[in-house]
Amino acid sequence: MLLLQLVSLALVALASQANSLKLKKDVPVFVKTLKELYRGPPQRTVARADTAEEKWITQPLDHFDESNTKTYEMRYFLNDEFQTDGSPIFIFLGGEWEASPGMIQQGHWYDMAKEHNGVLIYTEHRYYGESVPTETMSLENLQYLHVKQALADVARFIETFKSENAQLTNSKVLLAGGSYSATMVVWFKRLYPDLVVGGWASSAPLLAKVDFYEYKEVTGRAFLELGGQKCYDRIQNGIAELEYMFDNKRAAEARAMLRICSSFDHENDLDMWNLFGSISNIFASVAQTQSPGDIEYYCDFLLSFDDNATAIANFAYWAWNYPSCIDARYQETVEYYLWGIDNFDSSRPWFYQTCNEYGWYQSSRSNNQPFGNKFPATFNIELCKDVFSSKFGNEQIESNIAQTNEDFGGLEPNVENVYMTHGELDPWSAMGQGVAEGATVITKASHCTDFGSISSSDSSEMRASKERIAELVREWLA
Ligand SMILES: *[C@@H]1O[C@H](CO)[C@@H](O)[C@H](O)[C@H]1NC(C)=O
Numbered sequence: 001m002l003l004l005q006l007v008s009l010a011l012v013a014l015a016s017q018a019n020s021l022k023l024k025k026d027v028p029v030f031v032k033t034l035k036e037l038y039r040g041p042p043q044r045t046v047a048r049a050d051t052a053e054e055k056w057i058t059q060p061l062d063h064f065d066e067s068n069t070k071t072y073e074m075r076y077f078l079n080d081e082f083q084t085d086g087s088p089i090f091i092f093l094g095g096e097w098e099a100s101p102g103m104i105q106q107g108h109w110y111d112m113a114k115e116h117n118g119v120l121i122y123t124e125h126r127y128y129g130e131s132v133p134t135e136t137m138s139l140e141n142l143q144y145l146h147v148k149q150a151l152a153d154v155a156r157f158i159e160t161f162k163s164e165n166a167q168l169t170n171s172k173v174l175l176a177g178g179s180y181s182a183t184m185v186v187w188f189k190r191l192y193p194d195l196v197v198g199g200w201a202s203s204a205p206l207l208a209k210v211d212f213y214e215y216k217e218v219t220g221r222a223f224l225e226l227g228g229q230k231c232y233d234r235i236q237n238g239i240a241e242l243e244y245m246f247d248n249k250r251a252a253e254a255r256a257m258l259r260i261c262s263s264f265d266h267e268n269d270l271d272m273w274n275l276f277g278s279i280s281n282i283f284a285s286v287a288q289t290q291s292p293g294d295i296e297y298y299c300d301f302l303l304s305f306d307d308n309a310t311a312i313a314n315f316a317y318w319a320w321n322y323p324s325c326i327d328a329r330y331q332e333t334v335e336y337y338l339w340g341i342d343n344f345d346s347s348r349p350w351f352y353q354t355c356n357e358y359g360w361y362q363s364s365r366s367n368n369q370p371f372g373n374k375f376p377a378t379f380n381i382e383l384c385k386d387v388f389s390s391k392f393g394n395e396q397i398e399s400n401i402a403q404t405n406e407d408f409g410g411l412e413p414n415v416e417n418v419y420m421t422h423g424e425l426d427p428w429s430a431m432g433q434g435v436a437e438g439a440t441v442i443t444k445a446s447h448c449t450d451f452g453s454i455s456s457s458d459s460s461e462m463r464a465s466k467e468r469i470a471e472l473v474r475e476w477l478a
Contacts, residue, residue, distance in 0.1 A: 028332035029320055030274050031347050033281030036289075052079045052101035052122075057160060059126070061133050061144050063152035072126070072133030074153055077101040079120040082113060088477050089161070089173045090118040093154065093188075095181035096350040098129030107451045108466055109176050109200075112473050119168065123157055125150050125181070127349040137341050139388050142352050148191075148407075151184060155192045172477055175199040178448035179428065182420075187408050189415040198417035198476035200469050203448045205431035207411050208404040210359035210397055211377040213366040214430035216280060220369040222287035222425040223295060226444070231299035235283065236370035238302075238312035239276070243372050245309070246272065257313040261325035270330035270382060276364070277375035278328060279312065282319045284362065287427055288447045330383075337387040348387075355384035355392045359401045360431070411437065417476060419469050421450055440465045 027035065055078050061070040077099060090113040092103045104110060104120035113120045124131040127145045134141035154175075162168050173196045177185040182204035189199055224232040245254035251266045258275075265271050286298055298315075305311035320326060340348030354360055361380040364373045384392035411433060420438070422429040423445030433439040442450065442461050452458075454466050 026322075026327070028336050029278045029322075029326055029328050030281075030333045031336050032320065033278045033285065034351075035347060036281070036285040051081050051105050052077045052120075054101075057157055059133075059153050059156060063149055063156070072131070074126060074131045074157070075099065075124040075129060076157070077104060077122040079104045079110075082117045083119045083167065084117050085167050086171055087168060088113075088116050088118045089121060089158070089168060089171050091121045091123060091154070091158070091173060091175050093175060093177040093181040093184050094122060094124040094128065094131075095177065095179055095184065096125065096128055096346055096353070098346065099124035099131075103451065106453065108453055108469070109451065111453050112470055115470070116473070116477055118174075119171075121161070123154060126153055128346050132344055137344065137348050137352075139352075142349065142356075145349055145352060145356075147184065147187065147353070147357060147404075151188050151191055154184070154188055155195055158195050172197045174473060174476065176202070177204070178202045178451065180205070182448075186413050186415055186418050186420070189418050190408060190413050193415070198472060199419070200473075201418055201420045202450055203422055203426055203428055203432065204420055205358075205360065205428050206408070206413060206433065207431045208358045208360070208401040209431065210361060210381075210394075210401055211363050211365055212360045212431065213363050213369075213377075215360075215362040215427040216284065216364060216369040216371050217366050218425065218427040218430055219280070219284045219287040220371065222290065222427070222446070223283065223299070223370070225425065226290070226295040227299035231295075231302060232370055234299075234302050234308055234311055238308035238310075239279065239370065239372040241307075241309040242279075242312060243276070243374055254309070254313075257309060258328075259313075259317055259325050261327045261329075264328050268330065270379070271328065273375045273379035274330040274333055275328040275374075276372055277362075277379060278320075279316050280364065280371035280375060281362075282316060283371065284427055287425065290425070290446045291449070292444075333383065334386045337383070351383070352388060354380070355388055355397060356400055357404050359397060362427070417472075419472050421465055421469075423447060423449055440468065 055076050056073045057076065058071050059074045061072055062068040079101070090109060092109055099122050101122060104122045110120060126133055126149060133144060158173055162171060175185045175188060175196050176199065182201035183206060185199040185201040186204055186206060189196060220232065223235060242254050245251065246266045255264065286294060302311045302315055305314060317326070337348050337351060361377040363377040364371055364375045365377065381392070381394055381397060384397060420433050421440045421442060422432050424441050424443050425445065426447040428447055429441065435441050442465055443459065445462065450462060450465060454463060458466065
């Protein structure tokens with residue numbers, strides 16, 4: 001059941017894309033697995049969709065160049081059902097996904113706003129969803145896509161929103177975010193400490209890094225701790241056997257097992273990296289979104305086959321759910337991102353941000369993970385070059401990343417009144433603060449899993465963390 005649910009969830013996530021892509025372009029396998037990893041914090045759909053209103057605000061295209069007078073329309077959602085004189089303003093920041101009102105209609109952020117008669121807002125990040133400032137996503141047009149511009153959008157939003165609402169002129173503002181938008185909460189407090197009284201950052205990566213090999217280590221650890229040694233060994237041996245087959249004249253057999261299309265060239269490193277990176281991302285997506293019982297279920301599935309390689313091949317085929325053969329060519333990935341110049345799709349702008357600001361390439365460099373060694377960070381650097389410009393070589397990306405860490409302080413952002421939470425088994429947690437630096441790390445939890453209302457199904461640690469942020473919010477608003 002769970003696997004089917006995952007697959008159908010994946011399909012729901014892709015459905016809106018599928019509608020616009022229909023008959024135009026299949027999402028190639030590597031991009032498909034990345035979409036799973038960057039789809040924003042989970043949110044339940046709510047029946048009371050009428051409580052949030054879609055609104056727009058005019059923003060400068062470039063906050064840092066006064067001679068540029070161009071503007072764009074940034075979208076936000078507003079839920080003012082509790083609004084009264086002086087209501088505090090609870091803003092959930094959008095990240096590299098399309099904003100939708102769920103997060104301000106239910107869940108812990110909503111519950112806290114309700115307690116304080118807060119106004120709820122969800123801001124959409126420029127270049128994602130409907131907040132697209134340029135006609136195309138050419139490299140030249142993407143020059144206005146940068147976290148500093150996005151943070152300036154939020155600052156200007158807060159000032160404008162307050163000045164245009166007589167009841168809220170002196171209201172206090174709080175921020176929340178998950179994943180990259182949690183990073184933005186931290187960085188916003190660093191750049192604009194006087195505009196917000198506090199923030200909640202769930203699963204915020206803070207350290208930019210090109211070769212993010214720790215990611216797959218934590219992914220492996222999630223399978224080991226929750227699925228057991230046999231499951232971990234099955235993954236490790238299955239992937240190793242597939243690699244061995246490709247390298248030792250049994251490529252035809254391996255391709256048949258994986259049902260790969262004939263155009264795939266196993267003698268081309270880029271194709272192999274594309275394939276094995278995609279396989280490992282399926283496991284990452286499971287680890288990143290797991291709830292209790294999920295990994296155990298997938299492990300039962302993996303262990304139900306007679307041999308290691310078949311288990312991995314069937315798992316991949318099932319998860320990808322392509323009607324016929326799997327096109328795992330590198331060139332398909334490149335072409336998809338190029339297609340994104342004229343066809344908006346959040347994959348291209350986020351990939352640009354990784355080349356230009358963060359890296360975070362989830363590579364196979366570590367030996368302390370079960371996913372083989374056929375997807376080095378170089379794979380993504382080649383992709384940056386082929387998709388954007390040859391200027392995005394290793395040196396350029398390293399220097400972009402160093403700049404980001406210099407601007408925002410890496411693991412020492414030096415901010416006050418930001419509550420940071422992480423899941424212990426969230427592969428992203430390695431790029432964020434740990435317990436020693438003051439973050440709360442929730443045992444066995446994954447990525448952004450703490451946004452739901454306080455519930456009887458919460459672990460005691462999860463509950464304690466939710467109560468802690470509620471307490472902090474009371475202090476900040478006192
Ligand atoms: C799976 O891998 C392990 C470790 O290499 C090996 O002992 C076992 O025989 C393999 N299973 C099959 C059915 O090939």
